[in-house]
Amino acid sequence: MAYKDYYDVLGVQRSSSEGEIKSAYRKLAKQYHPDKNAGDHKASERFKEIGEAYAVLSDAEKRKLYDQYGHSGQVPPGAWGGAGAGGGSGFSSADYGGVDASQFSDFFQGLFGQQGQAGRGGFRGGGAQVNLDDLMSGMGGGRRFVQNVEGELQVTLPEAYSGSDETIQVEGKRLTVRIPAGTRDGARLRLAGQGPGGGDVLLTIRVLEDVKFDLEGTDLSTSVDVPVDTAALGGSVRVPTMKGDVSLNIPAGTSGGRRMRLKGQGWPSKTGAGDLYVKLNLVLPAKLSDAEKQLYEQLKALRSGQTTQS
Missing domain, CATH: 2.60.260.20 (Urease metallochaperone UreE, N-terminal domain)
Incomplete structure (x- = not known):
């Protein structure tokens, strides 16, 4: 089996820092993750290759040996x-x-x-x-x-x-x-x-x-996009968990960056499962229709008037 250079696999220099290697891995792993490339054998092999390269280059001792002996x-x-x-x-x-x-x-x-x-x-x-x-x-x-x-x-x-x-x-x-x-x-x-x-x-x-979850102790963390209207008026969004997607209720007036907890959706342990913490990212539509623009203009004018009165 012919092997590629691990640095080439991640697209980094041999002098790259630990942070640069981690950043490159995260970007590539997200791009070639099986969830996004169902049925794509080449993407699956690329994902494994990326994981193999990161496993070596992220470990100081293994990286040192790899640099010496390949x-x-x-x-x-x-x-x-x-x-x-x-x-x-x-x-x-x-x-x-x-x-x-x-x-x-x-x-x-x-x-x-x-x-x-x-x-x-x-x-x-x-x-x-x-x-x-x-x-x-x-x-x-x-x-x-x-x-x-x-x-x-x-x-x-x-x-x-x-x-x-x-x-x-x-x-x-x-x-x-x-x-x-x-x-x-x-x-x-x-x-x-x-x-x-x-x-x-x-x-x-x-x-x-x-690419979806971070693990610390028995707690997991992830993030989810929330439409701005849902954040303002309240509603629900789908949140990934290790057991599958669940519905999360978003209170009206929720701010971006807020963290919400899903109890018992963390990592299993002998003393019970940890929790899953969800960071909320507010998102606007990539392109507004004329009607949406008009509504936002009305909202802007309304809020401006409230500010002036106060």
Whole structure:
């Protein structure tokens, strides 16, 4: 699989700040979000590519390693917490019970993202790690060849909220991973005995930023556009929640920027769900009809007269 440069994917410079990278990600994620491109396979692939690039470039340590080594996974000793893989790795066949290190090139390529991806799951973002001392344990003296492997699995905010089944691939073996509902960023999952030789697969869950919602603690926040006449006279608007759209009553005389709370529509937890806070953005019609212009002129004159009298 040919990989594009992550900086090119996000359209930023290598010297871009963390804020610039985040801004570029948000803009592109909103443009290619599946909700806006239903049935568009290219947009879906682009969205995944954008998420993968952001997962690496938004993490200071991963970005540093990516700047040094790119997608290749050809890292020197110690770069990933143990001896490196491939060229310049600094160990010989004698180091690990007479086994030639070149036998593991395919294994490392899979971990670093160039093989072994399966659908939406898989080790994405080049963040998989292996400790070779553990990986090679037991290779000499007839002992068992056991590999414990670590990786990161990216999921969307809705998937983390509701729970989902993801598919990953380790050494050619497809594994289904159940993401529990309410999973938070940084959560760890252990697939006991599913690694090569009966070792474990240890996954760190990374929840991608969402274009609609922000999560802080157990509270979610979003924003919704409110027509100016609805804000002035009162009415209702549709508001997105993690469970689907709901109707929100807008009191008459509501000002732009006001935040309203939907109790219990936040993130689930053992102590109960948080709340959803909705910021109201007042919007005018992009183009006024002649009748609307006349009404606004009448309103302007009326308000001007009230101001003069007061």
